[in-house]
Amino acid sequence: MPVRKKARGRTARRGPGQRAGLDSAMILAEARVVAEREGVEQLTMRRLAERLGVAPNALYSHFADKSTLIDELLDSLLAKVEVPSGEKSWREELVALMRSTRRFLLAHDDLLPYYLSRPTRGPNAIRLGEVTLGLLERAGLKGEPAATALQILLVYTFGFAAQEAPRLADPEHDESRAASEMAFRTARNQPRMSDLAEPLSEYPGKDSFEMGLAWLLDGIEGTR
Amino acid sequence: MPVRKKARGRTARRGPGQRAGLDSAMILAEARVVAEREGVEQLTMRRLAERLGVAPNALYSHFADKSTLIDELLDSLLAKVEVPSGEKSWREELVALMRSTRRFLLAHDDLLPYYLSRPTRGPNAIRLGEVTLGLLERAGLKGEPAATALQILLVYTFGFAAQEAPRLADPEHDESRAASEMAFRTARNQPRMSDLAEPLSEYPGKDSFEMGLAWLLDGIEGTR
DNA sequence: ACCTGAACACCGTTCAAGT
DNA sequence: ACCTGAACACCGTTCAAGT
Numbered sequence: 122m123p124v125r126k127k128a129r130g131r132t133a134r135r136g137p138g139q140r141a142g143l144d145s146a147m148i149l150a151e152a153r154v155v156a157e158r159e160g161v162e163q164l165t166m167r168r169l170a171e172r173l174g175v176a177p178n179a180l181y182s183h184f185a186d187k188s189t190l191i192d193e194l195l196d197s198l199l200a201k202v203e204v205p206s207g208e209k210s211w212r213e214e215l216v217a218l219m220r221s222t223r224r225f226l227l228a229h230d231d232l233l234p235y236y237l238s239r240p241t242r243g244p245n246a247i248r249l250g251e252v253t254l255g256l257l258e259r260a261g262l263k264g265e266p267a268a269t270a271l272q273i274l275l276v277y278t279f280g281f282a283a284q285e286a287p288r289l290a291d292p293e294h295d296e297s298r299a300a301s302e303m304a305f306r307t308a309r310n311q312p313r314m315s316d317l318a319e320p321l322s323e324y325p326g327k328d329s330f331e332m333g334l335a336w337l338l339d340g341i342e343g344t345r
Numbered sequence: 346m347p348v349r350k351k352a353r354g355r356t357a358r359r360g361p362g363q364r365a366g367l368d369s370a371m372i373l374a375e376a377r378v379v380a381e382r383e384g385v386e387q388l389t390m391r392r393l394a395e396r397l398g399v400a401p402n403a404l405y406s407h408f409a410d411k412s413t414l415i416d417e418l419l420d421s422l423l424a425k426v427e428v429p430s431g432e433k434s435w436r437e438e439l440v441a442l443m444r445s446t447r448r449f450l451l452a453h454d455d456l457l458p459y460y461l462s463r464p465t466r467g468p469n470a471i472r473l474g475e476v477t478l479g480l481l482e483r484a485g486l487k488g489e490p491a492a493t494a495l496q497i498l499l500v501y502t503f504g505f506a507a508q509e510a511p512r513l514a515d516p517e518h519d520e521s522r523a524a525s526e527m528a529f530r531t532a533r534n535q536p537r538m539s540d541l542a543e544p545l546s547e548y549p550g551k552d553s554f555e556m557g558l559a560w561l562l563d564g565i566e567g568t569r
Numbered sequence: 570a571c572c573t574g575a576a577c578a579c580c581g582t583t584c585a586a587g588t
Numbered sequence: 589a590c591c592t593g594a595a596c597a598c599c600g601t602t603c604a605a606g607t
Binding site: 234237238239240242243244247248250251254255258264265267268269271272273276277279280281283284287288297300301304305308311312313314317320321323324325328329332333335336337339340341343 | 463472478479482493497511525532538545549556559560561567
Binding site for chain 2: 570571572573574
């Protein structure tokens with residue numbers, strides 16, 4: 122994909138050996154700005170370095186490679202997930218927590234592939250896990266069943282958002298949906314797909330999310 | 346990530362205007378070979394062209410860009426998903442179908458991000474959808490509820506595999522799990538995460554998949 | 570229409586050298 | 589220890605030209 126912005130502002134005005142005064146927190150903060158304002162695809166080591174006014178490879182004095190930088194970025198962003206107040210029933214609070222997780226992920230759609238593909242074990246991820254386990258305990262789940270239930274809820278919510286996000290972000294959303302509907306409707310010898318072409322071409326969204334989540338919570342409730 | 350294989354075998358021995366005899370099916374077949382043998386990350390337009398003995402940009406006479414090539418590749422691979430025989434109960438068959446879908450996806454772990462991020466509306470995807478809708482009909486679901494149930498099952502299964510696959514593929518799987526366990530166990534003021542450090546650091550797998558799937562099928566059964 | 574040659578505008582990362 | 593300069597080994601894609 123082409124069309125990059127021409128950028129060339131403050132380049133390094135230092136010679137070798139002169140410090141720029143960088144530290145990993147500064148780099149992370151700038152990475153966050155880039156990720157939130159322009160998306161992860163714009164987050165390259167070279168662009169980041171340029172914004173910080175250093176040579177591209179200067180970043181490697183603070184982060185082993187790009188993926189460790191991204192790992193830290195992922196956990197730092199999780200701080201934005203809203204945690205329910207603790208005043209309602211365990212079920213209502215779990216629903217609220219998964220809803221706000223979904224909202225958070227949809228707001229950071231481009232980061233979802235990263236969240237899916239690497240373990241989240243930073244401080245913010247742990248804090249969210251603790252809250253969720255607390256709610257599951259109120260639902261009557263402790264020990265291994267609680268751990269399994271937590272994983273299932275997270276897998277469901279992250280998986281759902283992962284499939285929802287790219288479609289929401291697609292600039293040709295409407296055309297894409299129309300193309301799906303056409304493909305389903307005109308499929309030969311596939312009567313059910315043809316009949317349901319319209320609802321099926323509607324991408325999974327809020328309603329499906331709530332339905333599946335309710336089924337999972339029913340299951341959790343029954344495990345008690 | 347560095348360390349690329351040096352390759353330089355048969356390069357183009359043609360001048361401009363001389364045809365190589367390519368067509369899109371040949372290119373797709375070669376793309377499939379590369380994807381299955383070396384993984385999608387090795388599937389670059391330049392490498393593909395080299396294997397086919399043409400200049401990199403020759404491929405653009407047959408595919409608009411890399412992403413449309415990948416779209417066709419994704420559907421073509423779906424032909425490998427095993428479809429149940431039709432002799433058991435709707436529930437057993439749905440379980441079997443989702444299991445084989447998960448197996449397929451895990452075998453093509455590197456393709457999962459692509460399956461998640463683009464609509465699958467090719468002939469193979471439609472065929473699988475029709476089978477699933479048939480099973481849901483036997484479960485008593487028709488019309489929109491059936492469409493919703495189909496989406497939920499697919500979202501769950503794809504989402505699950507998406508989170509399972511990268512962990513299975515991780516060469517430092519054991520070290521990574523140990524790091525998670527340590528992080529959870531030593532988290533201060535997070536008693537539940539500490540207590541459950543071991544099961545939580547065990548990545549979601551077959552057992553969690555079956556549990557969540559059963560809950561969803563219970564929900565489907567209750568909708569009838 | 571299908572292909573090559575050459576280029577453009579990028580990547581992540583490493584190595585050697587400076588202070 | 590932290591940084592620069594320069595390079596390595598790649599990318600996807602476009603443009604002009606050949607038959």
